[in-house]
Amino acid sequence: MLKESDITFLKTILTFWDHLNPNQKTMFLENAMPVSYKRGENIHRGENDCVGILLIKSGELRTYILSEDGRDITLYRLGTDEVCILSASCILDNITFDVHIDVEADCDVLLLKSSVFSQICNENIYAENFSYKSMIDRFSDVMWAMQQILFMSFDKRLTIFLLDEVTRTGSNTVNMTHEQIAKYVGSAREVVSRMLKYFENEGYVNLSRGKIEVIDKVQLKQII
């Protein structure tokens, strides 16, 4: 049985709740499952998984694509109150691409199994509509990522990444290796290290093992 707080959360996130019939409501309530994931876990791996829709109560998920030679490109991140839908890609007829989804920060989610969600989407156009809307929000995210990668000079991309991280975590320190940052910004470790060294020389950041401290946000923002 779901806790009262989970039921409230479910009804809030599934904005089509009032359009469900009693059977469909019961089906959601009986099948939604509270699940916790640990940082570093892989939730979805290309076409091999189809765990279901994840309603994120807390934590962070990162969606990325992976090349044959192991490079990865972050498409977007999802956090509290957001819906991870591509983890149910097997039920999405018109999604023909595959992504990977990792846990970036420990997550509590409500999991709706693909089969259950799929059945309700087939029966109820409001549920179907909701799933489409969730996907289209991600379409905009992906276009943003693509434009960043294709068109922005690398110093801008790295700066935006650092400032986003600082804003997101509320700390001036980014606890990541250059290798990790390279993955997030779609570049190589050497390129990241070189640019960070330049930022350090300019007095924008302090570098130490596994972390970057942003010390002059004002100057850094000038780069963008």
Added chain:
Amino acid sequence: MLKESDITFLKTILTFWDHLNPNQKTMFLENAMPVSYKRGENIHRGENDCVGILLIKSGELRTYILSEDGRDITLYRLGTDEVCILSASCILDNITFDVHIDVEADCDVLLLKSSVFSQICNENIYAENFSYKSMIDRFSDVMWAMQQILFMSFDKRLTIFLLDEVTRTGSNTVNMTHEQIAKYVGSAREVVSRMLKYFENEGYVNLSRGKIEVIDKVQLKQII
């Protein structure tokens, strides 16, 4: 007034037709407009235009993004019986990116003005659903384009482009300059010219002014 053939076309493409009420049907019939576009015309330019939904009777449209320094990257092409929806991006709340749309081959379309389509989408969830579905198909196209650009070595990308063109046009000759091809494959003219020269030396293609003749498809396919 629409011709009988246009009315049939409208009803076929708008798969939600039977879910419209009589007023909504009349609204579509009275507002759908047959329009012809010439090759080379620009139909949609970033956030400045919002012509409406285009139902393509014949011809071809190309959707691309443009960088500040003028590079362009093809996202996808649309042809007969397809629906161009991003040309109405102003009415799509959750689309926050901008694209450009050019006419690649002379087009006959039925144009549904943004305001009319928007009103019906607000009233009718089946129409809204249709617009989302049309967008999500393009999401998959864009992911494909992105993966091509990010992860494939350039010889593969160029080969796929040439073979796609040959298949699409049913001719062994691709009538394009190296400059144009560079735009389509997201590269620079010099890079395209160098690779094509290599292909010519290998006996895969013959080069002449403004065209590439594919002479050994079998060998070319080995590259992919």
